[in-house]
Amino acid sequence: MELGQMQKSLQDYTKSLFVEGILDSQFLQLPQLQDESNSDFVSQVVSLFFQDSDRILNDLSLSLDQKVVDFEKVDPYVHQLKGSSSSIGAQRVKNACVVFRSFCEQKNVEACHRCLQQVKQEYYLVKNRLETLFKLEQQIVASGGMISAMDLGF
Amino acid sequence: MGMAAAEWKFHVLAVDDSLVDRKLIERLLQKSSCQVTTVDSGYKALEFLGLRQGIESNDPTALSTSPQEVEVNLIITDYCMPGMTGYDLLKKLKESSVFKNIPVVIMSSENVPARISRCLEEGAEEFFLKPVRLADLNKLKPHMMRTKLKNQKLEEIENGTEAVEPEIKGSEDMGIKILPLQSELEPKQVHLQVVKQEEETLSNNKRKSMEEGLSTDRPLPRLEGGIATAV
Numbered sequence: 249m250e251l252g253q254m255q256k257s258l259q260d261y262t263k264s265l266f267v268e269g270i271l272d273s274q275f276l277q278l279p280q281l282q283d284e285s286n287s288d289f290v291s292q293v294v295s296l297f298f299q300d301s302d303r304i305l306n307d308l309s310l311s312l313d314q315k316v317v318d319f320e321k322v323d324p325y326v327h328q329l330k331g332s333s334s335s336i337g338a339q340r341v342k343n344a345c346v347v348f349r350s351f352c353e354q355k356n357v358e359a360c361h362r363c364l365q366q367v368k369q370e371y372y373l374v375k376n377r378l379e380t381l382f383k384l385e386q387q388i389v390a391s392g393g394m395i396s397a398m399d400l401g402f
Numbered sequence: 403m404g405m406a407a408a409e410w411k412f413h414v415l416a417v418d419d420s421l422v423d424r425k426l427i428e429r430l431l432q433k434s435s436c437q438v439t440t441v442d443s444g445y446k447a448l449e450f451l452g453l454r455q456g457i458e459s460n461d462p463t464a465l466s467t468s469p470q471e472v473e474v475n476l477i478i479t480d481y482c483m484p485g486m487t488g489y490d491l492l493k494k495l496k497e498s499s500v501f502k503n504i505p506v507v508i509m510s511s512e513n514v515p516a517r518i519s520r521c522l523e524e525g526a527e528e529f530f531l532k533p534v535r536l537a538d539l540n541k542l543k544p545h546m547m548r549t550k551l552k553n554q555k556l557e558e559i560e561n562g563t564e565a566v567e568p569e570i571k572g573s574e575d576m577g578i579k580i581l582p583l584q585s586e587l588e589p590k591q592v593h594l595q596v597v598k599q600e601e602e603t604l605s606n607n608k609r610k611s612m613e614e615g616l617s618t619d620r621p622l623p624r625l626e627g628g629i630a631t632a633v
Contacts, residue, residue: 277536293426296421331420332422335426
């Protein structure tokens with residue numbers, strides 16, 4: 249595939265993430281923080297998000313699998329995940345967390361289990377899409393092309 | 403960057419228990435030409451400042467950084483943190499005779515009016531809703547500028563090298579305009595404009611002081627460059 253086509257693919261792919269609501273405008277703030285001296289910032293912060301989320305989802309699964317669920321423990325985990333997903337613009341993950349928290353408040357164990365599944369689903373979705381996004385970018389850069397922050401804005 | 407610009411670099415202490423948010427706030431602050439130190443709890447923040455366990459450090463065996471060595475121009479902290487909340491930290495700082503004048507900004511992902519007014523009443527300068535953006539940080543410059551100039555004046559009084567300077571009323575007096583971050587403007591352009599004005603003002607002050615035969619050199623050790631220290 250030639251460079252121009254690859255860049256068009258990247259733009260279309262990125263756009264679809266916004267149209268589907270997987271990402272929101274906060275994600276567009278990230279490239280603004282990237283420059284020559286911090287050229288990997290976006291992928292770094294996204295990696296941190298993945299790292300952090302994997303840990304939280306694991307802890308959440310363990311907490312909800314307890315015989316007696318301690319919601320004092322569960323809610324802060326969901327709050328953390330809501331915060332970090334909001335910070336990088338992972339809209340659907342954030343929204344799923346909001347729903348999750350309301351069931352935590354009601355101490356509804358069954359609903360919380362369902363919420364956890366929903367959050368996981370949204371998380372794996374955004375993770376998958378972002379990993380593809382970064383791959384597309386890498387392909388372009390490897391072919392001698394340039395990615396500018398403008399490519400992601402529209 | 404010459405000495406002049408380095409003298410006006412603000413040092414911000416950022417407190418947040420979230421890994422992702424710490425990374426973000428660090429970069430946001432660096433992009434706003436601040437030196438940044440990040441810590442993950444209120445306790446670590448107090449430790450960094452030299453206030454251990456809420457007791458002011460006159461203890462010779464206390465942590466290596468004493469309040470006088472590390473100049474912090476602003477503290478920005480998350481509200482919801484385990485153990486010591488941002489509000490608890492704010493209270494401790496305002497109770498301290500040494501640190502009550504450092505401007506404190508609270509961040510929160512939750513828009514709770516009662517929380518916001520409580521923090522502002524306790525003395526927080528600003529309350530930012532997360533996610534924080536570059537445009538929000540432009541509001542911080544006047545607060546940090548005020549403290550830095552106050553510190554400079556206090557020092558000059560102590561050293562007997564007090565220059566006669568006009569009272570700092572507001573950012574307009576200083577001829578520094580805090581530019582709104584317009585969407586057409588690249589963040590870099592805004593940063594350059596603010597830095598230019600800061601340098602201009604500094605050289606004006608320096609010129610005035612030189613005319614009066616006084617020194618504006620400040621003997622405080624400076625932290626190098628724009629390198630952030632994660633604690």
